[in-house]
Amino acid sequence: MAIGTIAIAGQAVAATGRPALAAAPAPAVTVQLNQDTAALHGLVNHFQRGESNVALADCPGAKAGSTTFSSPVLKFANYDFGPFIGVNATVSADADLVSGTAAGDYPLTVACGGKTYSATFTVPAAQVATVPEGAAKAGDGSLAE
Secondary structure: OOOOOOOOOOOOEOOOOOEOOOOOOOOOOEEEEOOOOOOOOOOOOEOOOOOOOEEEEEOOOOOOOOOEEEOOOEEEEEEEEOOEOOEOOOEEEEEEEOOOOOOEEEEEEEEEOOEEEEEEEEEOOOOOOOOOOOOOOOOOOOOOO
């Protein structure tokens, strides 16, 4: 009498005799700064100087008190919990840049459901805010001869 191992290829069969159902994959959690619009593209994960900026996360089960954003260069306020119309997110918060932040890439993290998820966003260099006194201005005739 021979004793051996038999390998069976194919689907797993549940005790009912029917194929077992595969476990549903866990939903993907996303985190980003800003949202592209129909008219403006390239806003995602780019801080917009002089504009309103919003941190967004699509995290099933996001709820007040246990879902928070963090970043070394952003301050967050006015948390709102969705769903939202036209935005793939379950939580949002206003994001303000910490004064003196240099241009560069920085992390944006959301703590949700006991885990953390991160993305990287870019802060552009600050533009010149005022024109120096006596500088030529286009259209004012100062360059005319």
